[in-house]
Amino acid sequence: MSVLLTLGIALTLPGSVVTGTVATSFAARPPDRGAAMPSSPAGSLAPATTPPSSGPALSIDERRDLDRRITELGREVEFGIAVQDLRTGIAYGHDAERALPTASVAKLTILTMLYMCVEEEGGGLTSDELSRAERMIRHSDNEVTDGLYTRMGYIEGFERYAAELGFTATEPHPSGSWGSTMSTPADQLRLLRVLYSGEGPITDDSRSHVLDLMETVAPEQAWGVSVVAGPEDTVGLKNGWTPRPSDGDRWALGTVGYVVGPDREYLVAVLSRGHPDYASGVETVEDLITEVIETIEGGGERGRTSAGDTFAR
Template sequence: MGTRMLSGRTAIAAAVVSALLAPMPAVAAGASSVQVPAACRSVLNPDLAARMSRDILGVLSSRRGTVSLAVHDDGTGLTCAFASERQYDAASVAKVTIMEATLRRSEELQRTLTEWELANVRPMITVSDNAAAQRLWGNLGRAVLDRFLIRVGTTGTELGPAGYWGLTRTTAADQLRLLDVLTNARSFLKTRAYGLQLLSQVRADQRWGVPAGMPKGLTAHLKNGWLPRSTHGWRVHSVGAFTGPHRTYRIVVLSHDNPTMAYGVRTIERIAQAVHRGLDQGRGLVQGPTTEGKVSEVSDGSAPYEPVPGWDEPERDATS
């Protein structure tokens, strides 16, 4: 807008956009998510970034709970970060880390996946099989998993204690990094095509979340997590990469303090619709929002409901 004088509605609009794009401190977990505006940036398309910030904030202004998101569009260079360093129990989203670590290990050993690995990786992702995740978690071991996370560049992900892979703490920023490993052509992960294939084959009743509002011509590669616990209510997460001819972008939404699973799903899908709409204006939709009757309200079973001694720390949760 330069230095020219603005008045009336134009000045008000400029002030709103400036406020949306200004960095803001994170709020304590459990506080209204509207207190932290979505900050989107794009050097190539600053108008898109401003509009996206406004639309996402508009969604969150009417939603309860604690929400974080991270978005990146390769084409426009648009990035959005909303409390993206806040930690959450990963729930079944941790299975993406387990899968990628398994793929990476096979490359380090210069071999293809074994029949045993294939027999566990596929159901772990496509039907969210917890027993398969437990077997791979134990087989990989913490050293391999930690080394993989360091190699990827995660900064806020902590592996869950002992066999509690669902209690892995993670952030939206780190989940975006993990998706980048699978979609970035410069990635060291040569087997990324297989990982993306599995994420595109998640069964129908688990394909809610970030695909809502997705346009035609794209393929959704996603993994979700849905876990109620005695503190912070429902954790409802959805992470996904969207690929098509000459187009790739990624959306991550993590949340807790949701009163029900359906409520968390609806929040995520409204955010996703705003992102898809902004990035793909004028293109017909291939997936609409999930109706509440199709949300099961049954835990993904990735972690216990009650606190785990020595791991769940209320003082830490209150500031995470």
């Protein structure tokens, strides 16, 4: 069902319609846990400071129609999506409180918690930890993540820092498998607000480092949030994907991040499971994101590229 998100502030302010361009092309990726890809150089992102502007918000009928289209697009899988337009104040959620597997999306949470841990100790990341953090986010390295998960306190640390971050339904797996972390799109949007808008417990220098990694990851892992980026937009994101033996080897996919440019400023979080394969999962996730953003921006002014243009199988 559709929900309006509450992240400590009202997210249903009326706002104006902005425009943009769908741009990105993807090549087939191997079955690994995901990461992210920038569409412009790192360091160009500033915290959201643009106040909401006046203009048309989504009407009841528009929201109801969007719910119908979103439900149809994701009819074969289980998913949740949360989007916040920081310029207009418009927020949209569809099953945003549904707990779903994160796969490597959890690595963004782990790095944030690692910074919380070392700052609590009165220090910072060592050069070795910085190197491992880079491999974890830019290249989605699973082995280094194991060590960093232990370093930030393992299950006990995760639970404590999750409470400090304001998560309401994000839980570590009791076996210590960070890839089996369960979370919700709403909680992932809360994490993005900590990182992007500075509404949280880590320093600006720490946030800047995390954002830099999100904006400069391996190009072959570019998909998800970036589908709605135009040529002048900056994208930061972290993706996750994995087949799940407990679900008949059907795939769980997630993408969380931001798109910011001259005319836009979005936070986006999608988690999903039950995809028959990786390629169709990416296509479904990107269709969901595109549908929501196009509706917020005025209903298809930019025009969509075809599935063949956006993902080479």
